[in-house]
Amino acid sequence: MKVEATIGKNMQPLLRVENLVKRYAKRSLAGTPEEFLALDGVSFTVFPGTTLAVVGESGSGKSTLAACLACLESPTAGSIWFEGREITKLEERACRQVRPQIQVIFQDPASSLNPRWSVMEVLAEPLILQRKFTREEIDRRISSLLERVGLSPDIVERSPTELSGGQRQRLAIARALALEPKLLILDEALSALDCSVQAQIANLLVELQGSLGMTYLFITHDLAMAAHLADEIAVMDRGRIVEQGQAQKILKHPEQETTRQLLAAVPRLTLAPPLLEQ
């Protein structure tokens, strides 16, 4: 949409979402059925090799959006085009071809990795499920994945519980990359990590975008990190995108009240000038 400045105009969008609606049925205490509109007409476009950050408060519909895009939830209305193909109405068989290309990384690496498996098993599972790799090829891929995310090969026998928070999130990224996806959805993937580890993982994401041309949908409530990683920012409020555009533009000239409130809530550290010059 507004990324023409950096991306060629004739480039095909990787992901195009149009008027996406997700309604959840809920029942009030009295038993009368009520409806909850988690997504209320969401539209956007993401070009290959770029990052779109979706920011908003908790409950604004960010995670529902992620679930719909990853084919984990089916939207009530609207359409999602992935590489020019409508994926909301695909049958299960066709869906299986699309899913490996869209991978999700969740907030808490500790609860998204099986604690009873070794690092080796965690990484081998997606490859085994594809049924097209030999044992040797799987081993080879695992070692190249570990190297890619900066993990030492001698941790393959360990269980994820024996890894530090940063190592676990690196492992989650390695698992997501195993099937060579085109789109990575990062659902609050940095929020549960320490500040110093957040910086390491953010750098890894930038590095992977450079080397593999990855496309990211970065879902977060941390505007500062969104500003650092994203080309474009979409601000969500109660299921709608209220403002969208180039990251720096949105931050410098926010037009909506929601954006201004989010900006005001970012805790800021103002370092004294002499330190910045060092």
Add this chain to the structure above:
Amino acid sequence: MIAILEIQDLHVSYRSSGGGLCPALTSVSFGLMPGEIMGVLGESGSGKSTLAGSLVRLLPANARITRGAVQFEETDLLRANADELRQIRGRRISLIFQEPSLALHPTMRVGEQVRQVLAAHDSLGKSALNEQTRQVFDQVFPEEADRISHSYPHQLSGGQRQRVLIAQAIACGPSVVIADEPTASLDPTTQMEILGVFRNLREKLGLAMIFITHNPALLCGFADRVLVLYAGKVAECGPAETVLASPRHPYTKALFHSIPTVFDRPGNTRKTKLPAILGDSARSSLPIQGCPFEPRCTERMDTCKEREPTRVNLSASHTVSCFKYES
């Protein structure tokens, strides 16, 4: 002024399954002044939660407090017996934990959960108890106090649940509140709101607080003093304005630089890398001798490998443990 809580030379270790002792806190000393907010900053594994637990002697069974003293009023909490501790915990010093959804009973109305705290510490009549519960709720929920006290935890948002925990903590009018990452699971808007509640309570009740976090930006404009823990040792301690604006310890400096700013620093083009601190502080990657930060430090010198730095006073209130400042 006399410190309300004085921690002297605190050493805590954990016994591992193999029988060895792993040090979690080494020689931690500081004093908390009445009405002061002390921000404790550190990454996971730095000993933050061990510090919170050892101040009220709520540590896992395999923890050993090997040395030190924690003076509160006339009592040394580390040598107090179970009865004395029960008198102090929850009533004089209270603790707020990280995960508000796990700290509350899921099938009990939150009003009752606060009432039980009061009932456990004071022998009040039924109506006095109800009245007091209502007053506590009024303090943390200026609006809707009634509706919320009749709700179950699952009917409340994360921020509201955190406020209920605060209500429990202040119910008996403590003089010290220890908060262990109380805002970690909340979104920024709610985070700010909760910090506002704490600030408000400090003004009204004169609470002293130990506020534990891994996010230095949260302490800006909130804490009075900041204590930086690294691998169980105090790296730096000083007034918040000084430490947060011009940190001196290489770890504090590197940590602050690794946080992205909303607006690019001048000259920064997009998609540059953040100046992250390489490596990690896991037990296995700490050096056997010398400064614990030496392997990750960009300003290391030869002496850093040989012995540990001692505490240097930069000013009357600002101390740092680094050879750079030793003369």
